[in-house]
Amino acid sequence: MSLKNIVRELKEMRDGIGSMSRRGGSGSDGRAGHGRSGSRHSWPSLWAEQQQQQRQGQEGPQHQHQHQGRWANLPPELLLDVIQRVESSEATWPARRQVVACAAVCRSWREVTKEVVKTLEECGRITFPISLKQPGPRELPVQCFVRRERATSTYLLYLGLSPSMNVENDKLLLAARKVRRATRTSFVISLVSDDFSHSSSTYVGKLKPNFLGTKFTIFDSQHPPDAVVLPNNKPSKRQSKQVSPRLPLGNYNVATVTYELTVLRNRGPRRMQCTMHSIPAECIQEGGKAPTPTGTIQSLDEPVSTSPSTKGKKVAVEFSSTSLSADLSGPACSNETPLVLKNKAPRWHEQLQCWCLNFRGRVTVASVKNFQLVASVDPSLNIPAAEQEKVILQFGKIGKDIFTMDYRYPLSAFQAFAICLTSFDTKPACE
Amino acid sequence: MAAAADSSGDGGTSSGEKTIVLVSSDNSARFEVREAAALLSQTVRRMIDEAGADASGDGITLPDVDAKTLAKVLEYCNKHAPASSSSSAAEAAPPAEGEEDLERFDREFVRVDMGTLYSLVTAASYLKIEGLLNLTCQTIADMIKGKTPEQIRKTLGITSEFTPEEEDEVRRENAWAF
Numbered sequence: 001m002s003l004k005n006i007v008r009e010l011k012e013m014r015d016g017i018g019s020m021s022r023r024g025g026s027g028s029d030g031r032a033g034h035g036r037s038g039s040r041h042s043w044p045s046l047w048a049e050q051q052q053q054q055r056q057g058q059e060g061p062q063h064q065h066q067h068q069g070r071w072a073n074l075p076p077e078l079l080l081d082v083i084q085r086v087e088s089s090e091a092t093w094p095a096r097r098q099v100v101a102c103a104a105v106c107r108s109w110r111e112v113t114k115e116v117v118k119t120l121e122e123c124g125r126i127t128f129p130i131s132l133k134q135p136g137p138r139e140l141p142v143q144c145f146v147r148r149e150r151a152t153s154t155y156l157l158y159l160g161l162s163p164s165m166n167v168e169n170d171k172l173l174l175a176a177r178k179v180r181r182a183t184r185t186s187f188v189i190s191l192v193s194d195d196f197s198h199s200s201s202t203y204v205g206k207l208k209p210n211f212l213g214t215k216f217t218i219f220d221s222q223h224p225p226d227a228v229v230l231p232n233n234k235p236s237k238r239q240s241k242q243v244s245p246r247l248p249l250g251n252y253n254v255a256t257v258t259y260e261l262t263v264l265r266n267r268g269p270r271r272m273q274c275t276m277h278s279i280p281a282e283c284i285q286e287g288g289k290a291p292t293p294t295g296t297i298q299s300l301d302e303p304v305s306t307s308p309s310t311k312g313k314k315v316a317v318e319f320s321s322t323s324l325s326a327d328l329s330g331p332a333c334s335n336e337t338p339l340v341l342k343n344k345a346p347r348w349h350e351q352l353q354c355w356c357l358n359f360r361g362r363v364t365v366a367s368v369k370n371f372q373l374v375a376s377v378d379p380s381l382n383i384p385a386a387e388q389e390k391v392i393l394q395f396g397k398i399g400k401d402i403f404t405m406d407y408r409y410p411l412s413a414f415q416a417f418a419i420c421l422t423s424f425d426t427k428p429a430c431e
Numbered sequence: 432m433a434a435a436a437d438s439s440g441d442g443g444t445s446s447g448e449k450t451i452v453l454v455s456s457d458n459s460a461r462f463e464v465r466e467a468a469a470l471l472s473q474t475v476r477r478m479i480d481e482a483g484a485d486a487s488g489d490g491i492t493l494p495d496v497d498a499k500t501l502a503k504v505l506e507y508c509n510k511h512a513p514a515s516s517s518s519s520a521a522e523a524a525p526p527a528e529g530e531e532d533l534e535r536f537d538r539e540f541v542r543v544d545m546g547t548l549y550s551l552v553t554a555a556s557y558l559k560i561e562g563l564l565n566l567t568c569q570t571i572a573d574m575i576k577g578k579t580p581e582q583i584r585k586t587l588g589i590t591s592e593f594t595p596e597e598e599d600e601v602r603r604e605n606a607w608a609f
Contacts, residue, residue, distance in 0.1 A: 070546070070549050070588075071545070071549060071587035071588055071589055072587075072588070072589045072590070074549070074553075075553065075556065078553070078556055078568065081564075081568045082568050082571045082572050082575070083572075085568060085569060085572035086572050086575055086576065089572070089576075090576070095576075096608075097608040097609055098575070098576055098577070100604055100605060100608035100609075101575075101578065101580050101583065101605070101608075102575065102580075102583070103604070104580035104591075104605055105580050105583050105584055105589060105591065106584070106589050106590065106591045106592055106593070107591075107592060107593065107597070109589075110597075110601075128608075129603070129604060129607050172607075191606075191607045192606060192607065201599065201603050202603065202606070202607075296600050296603075296604070297603075
C-alpha cells in the first residue's frame with residue numbers, strides 16, 4: 001500500500017468517525033514502536049489499537065517529557081505536508097541537501113520523503129544519487145560543467161552553468177579517474193572524488209576503450225531496469241516508478257561509443273556514434289518512457305555473504321573484478337532496437353574558416369572534443385522531425401580544463417558523463 | 432478559564448452576537464467563543480450542522496483537544512475570525528484585524544516549545560482550521576531547514592531505528608549530498 005493511499009485512507013476514516021482520537025494514547029513511549037514508522041502495519045488495525053488505549057484512559061495531560069515520543073508518531077498526513085513544504089522550497093543545490101537530510105532522519109521520514117520526491121524527468125531536480133541514473137527532463141536540459149584535474153587524471157562533474165565564485169557552492173555529481181593498467185587505460189566513475197575503488201559503495205560504473213581507442217564500452221554497476229515502452233498510450237502514473245531488478249552489483253554493459261574519421265581524416269571533425277543498449281529507440285516516441293530506476297543507487301538487495309566482516313561489500317568485489325573476463329561484456333538488456341545517438345555534423349564556415357556547431361553560447365572554445373548528439377532513428381518509428389533535431393547531449397570547452405555538459409531525456413547524468421569522458425581519451429588513430 | 436455557558440440555549444455576547452461553547456476533552460474547561468471564531472474549524476462547523484441546535488446548548492465537546500491546547504487554539508481563532516458574525520459570511524469576510532498585525536501575531540503565536548507545537552499542529556489538523564494548520568506546518572518545515580539529520584532527531588526526540596543496511600544507504604547519500 002503506498003504511503004499516499006495510507007494517508008488518504010486515514011483521512012477518510014477520521015472524517016467518517018468524527019471525534020475519535022487519533023493521537024497515540026501512550027505518548028511516554030519514545031520509540032517509534034507503534035508501527036507508524038514503517039508501512040508494514042496495516043493502518044486500520046493500528047487505529048483499533050489506539051481506540052483501545054483511549055478507553056483504558058491512557059490519554060493524559062500533555063507533560064513536557066512526553067513530547068519526546070510524540071513527534072515520532074506525527075500523523076502521516078502532517079508529516080507529508082511538512083516534508084512537501086521542505087521539498088518545494090529547497091529546489092536548488094546546495095539547499096536541496098535538506099531533502100536528503102529529511103530522508104535520513106528515520107524510517108517514516110525516509111518513506112515520506114521518497115514518496116514526495118519525483119523522478120528527475122518529472123520535476124527537473126536532482127535530489128538523491130539515484131537521480132544521476134534517471135533520464136533527464138524532456139524539454140529543458142540539465143546544465144552541468146566538467147573540470148579536468150590533469151595532475152590526478154580526475155574529471156569532476158558538477159551541476160551548474162559554470163564554476164561559481166565560491167567552490168563550496170558547486171554541487172559535485174560524479175567523479176571519474178583515468179586508471180592506467182598494463183594494457184590500457186580505463187575510467188572509473190564514482191559518487192565522490194576521493195574514492196575510486198571498485199569495491200567501494202560509491203562506485204558507480206566505468207568506461208573502457210578498445211586497444212585503438214576508437215570504441216568505448218560503458219559499464220554500469222547496477223543493472224538497468226527494464227524499459228516500459230508505451231508508444232501508443234500515455235504512461236500511467238503507476239508505471240512511472242519502476243523498481244530496479246534485484247540483481248547483484250556487477251559491470252553491466254549499457255552503451256558503446258565509437259569514433260570514426262571521415263574522408264577528411266584529420267582535417268575534419270570525427271564521427272561519433274553511441275549505441276544505448278539500455279534505452280530502446282521507441283522511448284523517444286510520443287508517450288514513450290525511458291527506463292527510470294528508483295530506489296537507491298548501489299542498493300545491495302541480495303542477501304549477502306556469511307562473512308560478518310565484509311558483509312555487502314563482498315558481493316561487489318566478486319562481480320566487479322578488474323579483469324576483463326569478469327565483465328558482462330554483452331549488452332545488458334536484450335533490446336531489439338537500442339537508441340542510437342550520432343553527432344551532429346558541423347558546418348564549414350567559409351568566412352571563419354572553421355567547423356561550426358550552434359552551441360547556443362554554452363561552448364566558447366574551439367576543440368576537437370566539442371560535440372552535439374542527436375537521435376538517429378529508423379523512419380518506421382515515426383519520430384517527429386522536431387524530436388529528431390533535439391540535441392540530447394552537448395559537450396564543449398569554455399576554458400582551460402573546463403567544459404560544459406548539457407543533457408536531457410532520455411539520457412541520464414551517468415550515461416552523459418561517461419559519453420563525454422570518451423572525448424578525452426580518443427587516440428591518435430582518431431585525431 | 433472562560434465563563435460557563437448560559438445554559439438556556441444559544442449563548443450570546445453583550446453585543447448580542449451568537450456564541451458557541453466548546454468543551455475540552457477532559458471536560459475541565461468550557462470556552463464560550465464568537466460563532467465566527469468557532470466556525471473557523473470545519474470540524475466544529477460540521478458537528479453543528481449534523482448535531483443541530485442542541486450542540487450549542489450543552490457545548491460541543493472536543494475529545495481530541497485538551498484544555499491548554501484548546502485555549503491556545505481559540506486565541507488563534509479569535510484573532511483570525513471575520514468581523515461579521517453571520518455564519519454564511521464567515522468564509523467570505525476578511526478578518527477584523529489588519530494583514531500586518533495578523534502576521535506579527537502569527538509569528539509570536541508559534542514561538543512555543545516543541546510539545547505545544549505538536550499539540551497545536553495535531554489539534555489544527557483534527558479541528559480542520561486551515562490557517563492554523565498552514566501556520567504550524569510551515570513553522571515545523573522552517574525549523575527543519577538548515578538542520579542535519581542528527582539535529583532534526585534531537586530537536587524532535589526521534590530515534591532513527593534504521594537497519595544496518597539502511598544506515599549504509601543513508602550514510603552514502605549524505606556523503607554525496609553534504
